Amino acid sequence: MLTERWSTAPFFLIFSISLSGMDAGDVVQAPKNIHITQGQSVILNCSFRLQGLGTYSWRRDDIPIDFDSPRYKQRITKADTNAFKLRKDASIQIKNMSECDSGRYFCEIEIMGKQKSTGNGTMVTVERHACDKERPLKALPFDWIWIAVAGGVTLLVTLSLLVVIIILARRNKELPQRNNMRNPAQHQRDAAYLHCHGNEPKPKKKRPHPPRRNVE
Missing domain, CATH: 2.60.40.10 (Immunoglobulins)
Incomplete structure (x- = not known):
């Protein structure tokens, strides 16, 4: 009986190896x-x-x-x-x-x-x-860096000029109003003068006389 067990042992070993082959x-x-x-x-x-x-x-x-x-x-x-x-x-x-x-x-x-x-x-x-x-900027071409810098400077200058123009335009509009508020009497006299002269009839233009013909 013992010899039969040992004789079948190699078959179990081969079978177990084949199952674990993967x-x-x-x-x-x-x-x-x-x-x-x-x-x-x-x-x-x-x-x-x-x-x-x-x-x-x-x-x-x-x-x-x-x-x-x-x-x-x-x-x-x-x-x-x-x-x-x-x-x-x-x-x-x-x-x-x-x-x-x-x-x-x-x-x-x-x-x-x-x-x-x-x-x-x-x-x-x-x-x-x-x-x-x-x-990381080293990988960028040198020309593109300068183009980007120039574009940024140009945009900044343009925006600054627009701001200055807007401020000056507002000041020019507010200046006459400030002058009228400082001298209200002079403003009334000027307004009355313009109103008075604005209602005067305009002089009629004289038509030139036709030239006389010489009768021989």
Whole structure:
């Protein structure tokens, strides 16, 4: 009876290994975190211990990476077929990284006839250069800076002139009223004089006499 139990033990061991063949530990990604500067390249390592024919793919967060898309086609270098089959290597390299490429990258291995197995992921953080953070205006063209300054000065001068013109126009309107309030008697005499002379009949214009004809 004891010998029968030991004889069946290898079969249980093989069966348990086959059931655990798609564990997360079968796809290894290292390191867990990568910090790079904008414009640099990053190598995302991925190795696996699965047997059989299969394929591999990558995704950033929940977005699958299309190796043939315009965004990645000229930037990604994939592991060749021999590296994938013989060395079980599914690593990739991404060039010219930007802030938009930051995220957690997952390596996914799919063996024919089995479910897809995914690694624990590698968190990639892309940061800008220190000089770009401290002096963001340096990235602007020099000519555009001067154009912006000149436009601001012109606008300020124009607004100042408009304010001065409005103030002078108001003062000119208020000046006669102030003079009338200071000399009310003179204002009444002037008004009476204008009223009196305004009612006088206008002299009639004399028509010139026609020239006399000389009679011979």
